[in-house]
Amino acid sequence: MPLADVEVLTPASADEAIAAFGDGGGVTVIGGGTIVMPDLTAGRLRATKALLLSRAGLDSVARAEGKVTIGAAAPLSALEDGDEPLATAARHCADPEIRGQATVGGNVCSVASGDAPRGDLQAPLIALGASVRSVGAGGERTEPIEDFLANLTGRLVLEISYDDAKRKTSYAASTRPHTHHYTILAVAAADREGELRVAATGLGPHAVKIDPENPLAGLDPPDDAVASGWYRAQVLPKLVERALADLS
Ligand SMILES: Cc1cc2nc3c(=O)[nH]c(=O)nc-3n(C[C@H](O)[C@H](O)[C@H](O)COP(=O)(O)OP(=O)(O)OC[C@H]3O[C@@H](n4cnc5c(N)ncnc54)[C@H](O)[C@@H]3O)c2cc1C
DSSP states (O other): OOGGGOEEEOOSSHHHHHHHHTTOTTEEEESSOTTHHHHHHTTSSOOSEEEEOTTTTOOOEEEETTEEEEETTOBGGGGTTSSTTHHHHHHHSSOHHHHHHOBHHHHHHOOOOSSOOOOTTHHHHHHTTOEEEEEETTOOEEEEHHHHHHTOTTEEEEEEEEEOOOOEEEEEEEEOOSSSOOEEEEEEEEEETTEEEEEEESSSSSOEEOOTTSTTTTOOOOOOSSOOHHHHHHHHHHHHHHHHHTOO
């Protein structure tokens, strides 16, 4: 279907976005569009109805009542000077142009392609114990990000939040030097009063929480255009070791 035939919905509030999304049937959500637009233009993705979130008022980053709440349409650049390990992961994503356009919701909802892992913010958000508030079939729900990632189709993400608490954090990444800078593998860790949470990006379609004592347990790292699964399996224990040593 040519792009000219796509019905474009531009809600002006969160409520309008929720109403336009409905149960999600036949709706393609566009956050910053850095993944969706090239896919649509190249014909890899077909859409009949596109829901643009850029004017829906979902782009704030707020700290209130012991929580940090990030709107789904907040750009990655808004996190670059914020809480760790999210800030370092955000600074590692792509280049300034992409970070100004790409959204946190789009990052949380992106899955690895055959070319490279995507969704670099997912591991830090798992380490921070974040929750995702979304709507779709069955109504609204707020759930731990690991649960959301395991079953994300047909949902519209509204916001992501985590406790505004003191933590020791770290981020260790293996990246490939390139103008656009895709991450091969990254480990994010957060220690909140002795409760350690460690997660990794680059081990599958989306980030996963890992056991630092046995980081590869139950995982079969993928091959893609930036690295082999074998390479990832060799590097992962080193990154975990570095992340644990760097907690501060
Ligand atoms: C040159 C280049 C370099 C890149 N480098 C990196 C990198 O280093 N790390 C990285 O993680 N990514 C990278 N990316 C991929 C991408 O830019 C990011 O993952 C970005 O955060 C995606 O956000 P977006 O808002 O542009 O997503 P979009 O393209 O708008 O959407 C991506 C997916 O999420 C869905 N979606 C978007 N918003 C929502 C929502 N609120 N609710 C439900 N579904 C939603 C869309 O329907 C689509 O399936 C790169 C991309 C390019 C082009």
